[in-house]
Amino acid sequence: MLKIQEIREIIKLIDQSSIEKFSFESDGAKIKLEKRSAQQKQIITVTESAPVIQSELAAVQPQQVEPVIVQKQEVSVTPVAVLQTEDPSLHKITSPMVGTFYSASSPEIAAFVQQGDKVTTESIVCIVEAMKLFNEIEAEVSGEIVEILVKDGQLVEYGQPLFLVKAN
Structure with a gap:
């Protein structure tokens, strides 16, 4: 047997x-x-x-593999402008945690900061919500907001740049 x-x-x-x-x-x-x-x-x-x-x-029988036909598709790639994040004179304000980015404390209220606003080291620039806790994020540097890198309600990762600040 x-x-x-x-x-x-x-x-x-x-x-x-x-x-x-x-x-x-x-x-x-x-x-x-x-x-x-x-x-x-x-x-x-x-x-x-x-x-x-x-x-x-x-259960031991070898599996039959059906051929799969993949259609060739051309994709056009357009060059993307290089972000200003590579400029060493700009300070990045990064997310200290994983969460949801909010530019204001409430949808009815204006954003904490906008492009061109002046900030100090203690200025609140946004809120990152993590596990139902709303964490106020400070600028950490005095200067001018050059660029806002994320959108309101967007999920952000730990260490992800949120703002670019031209330090004084």
């Missing part, structure tokens, strides 16, 4: 070889393997006194 591991090994060997048909008979067990082209299914027949082996063998 063949063990399931031996049957699996036979299936793998036949599948990897160029053999089209294979028959094996031993101690009342018969195995017939027949490979066909990729569009036809593989036929595996097992005649065994123990029906458990047949059900286990069903």
